[in-house]
Amino acid sequence: MEGRLALEGCLLILFGATGDLAFRKLLPALYQLEKNKQLGSDFAVIAVSRKNYSTEEYLNRSREAVKRHIEREFDTALWEQLKKRIHYQQLDFTKERDYDALNKTLKDLDEVIKADGNRLFYLATSPKYFEVITGYIKSKDLYNENRGWKRLMVEKPFGRDLSSARELNQALTRVFNEEEIFRVDHYLMKEMVQNLIMIRAGNQIFEPTWNREHIDHVQIISMESEGVGARGEYYDQSGALRDMVQNHMLQMLALTAVELPGNLTADNLREEKIKILESLIPLKKDSIREQMVLGQYAGYREENGVQQDSSAETFAAIRVFLNHPRWIGVPFYLKTGKGLTEKAARIVIQYRLPIGSCCVGEMKAIEYPNRLTINIQPREGVVLSFNTKEPGTLNTLVPVNMDFCQNCLIGMNTPEAYEKLLSDAINGDQTSFTHWKEVEASWKWSDILTDWTDKNPDTVRTYSKGSGGPQEAEDLIEREPGRKWI
Numbered sequence: 001m002e003g004r005l006a007l008e009g010c011l012l013i014l015f016g017a018t019g020d021l022a023f024r025k026l027l028p029a030l031y032q033l034e035k036n037k038q039l040g041s042d043f044a045v046i047a048v049s050r051k052n053y054s055t056e057e058y059l060n061r062s063r064e065a066v067k068r069h070i071e072r073e074f075d076t077a078l079w080e081q082l083k084k085r086i087h088y089q090q091l092d093f094t095k096e097r098d099y100d101a102l103n104k105t106l107k108d109l110d111e112v113i114k115a116d117g118n119r120l121f122y123l124a125t126s127p128k129y130f131e132v133i134t135g136y137i138k139s140k141d142l143y144n145e146n147r148g149w150k151r152l153m154v155e156k157p158f159g160r161d162l163s164s165a166r167e168l169n170q171a172l173t174r175v176f177n178e179e180e181i182f183r184v185d186h187y188l189m190k191e192m193v194q195n196l197i198m199i200r201a202g203n204q205i206f207e208p209t210w211n212r213e214h215i216d217h218v219q220i221i222s223m224e225s226e227g228v229g230a231r232g233e234y235y236d237q238s239g240a241l242r243d244m245v246q247n248h249m250l251q252m253l254a255l256t257a258v259e260l261p262g263n264l265t266a267d268n269l270r271e272e273k274i275k276i277l278e279s280l281i282p283l284k285k286d287s288i289r290e291q292m293v294l295g296q297y298a299g300y301r302e303e304n305g306v307q308q309d310s311s312a313e314t315f316a317a318i319r320v321f322l323n324h325p326r327w328i329g330v331p332f333y334l335k336t337g338k339g340l341t342e343k344a345a346r347i348v349i350q351y352r353l354p355i356g357s358c359c360v361g362e363m364k365a366i367e368y369p370n371r372l373t374i375n376i377q378p379r380e381g382v383v384l385s386f387n388t389k390e391p392g393t394l395n396t397l398v399p400v401n402m403d404f405c406q407n408c409l410i411g412m413n414t415p416e417a418y419e420k421l422l423s424d425a426i427n428g429d430q431t432s433f434t435h436w437k438e439v440e441a442s443w444k445w446s447d448i449l450t451d452w453t454d455k456n457p458d459t460v461r462t463y464s465k466g467s468g469g470p471q472e473a474e475d476l477i478e479r480e481p482g483r484k485w486i
């Protein structure tokens, strides 16, 4: 496909190949890369899992999964092409000798396809295996120090607090250096999240006003209508703060607030994002109640894998400030939750009202602020709200929208997040992966909230499924005049 990069040859070693992520996201993404003709003859996948499947059985399951999860018509000929690249290897993650067999498969395959020793290890397993697998990758020589490159892709959660994240990072960095570790936050791959930086950099009307002088507040919202589904056991230990806020929500905040570097390289942008995350003002324990609202949807405790007396939060709304010259005094409101009215994610920049009054003749204050809304999903696009004279009146202002719907124009060609994740990692581009220092700063800030929440389960309010979340979340933002969740 035009404009898409051909990918470097390598062996992709996919640990956790029979898991939900592999079937739902990674295999469909590979199918799409095949379709885009981005995969060369020097690319192969070694699907690794504990399940006792033959390659044929695995491929049958994979075909069904791809069929189910691609949004387009399934192309059998294309699948036949892709399946030649996929080899299944049964392996118990904790059994040393299983890695010898894997090593042999890798060496043999490399001989055949000539991947030049390039190895991309993808950890799509339960996090409890991350350390043991990387340990064996090193001790069992699953890569060649003198030939080709080695890289590691790690799924979230990256630890469950700062100290476990540090431990995990130490374990990974015994084998891979920072430039070789690709920490996945799939929100960073969403087309409109990436577009945020380009909209700012590419338009003179936004960047000069992107600051405390002109912006009243920012809203960062990611809502889901579904409940926890089959992931109750994991989610119950995690809650919305660990599952969404520490990573996706703070990453969107960082990209919204970041200083744009003169030279927009991956390293420069990540340096600037680190500064934003390090400038998050920690919430004070005695005022957390006024800054954060937590909720749990009614019926959550009946979900599979969830404790009957669980106080895990399925909803969080938080008011955040940054200690950063551009943003002093500007609140960033974060809102995320499951079991809400709709599935949608957006970032809203609400400008201050113009000073003075608007109109000829009778003096009237302007009521409607300008707003820039970046719609991330399901609709992708940008809406600019501004004021105009109501036709036929002398001085009545009405708010109107300039509405750019990106997916209406580009439709299905927008690459899916996991397609980009894989292609960026294979091509060694770290721009949209999180640096250890970002993870560290996010946990440092979030730890205060999760500790407090663990000690104050009574603050978690029940809300009905399909609603907008607890009423207190509305109060959190409406406390200030002119503010309302969009």
Ligand code: BG6
Residues within 6 Å of the ligand: 156, 186, 222, 224, 243, 244, 345
């Ligand atoms: C994941 C969370 O990281 O993101 C899930 O673990 C959540 O709980 C999901 O549902 C949301 O992602 P998306 O792309 O569907 O908004």
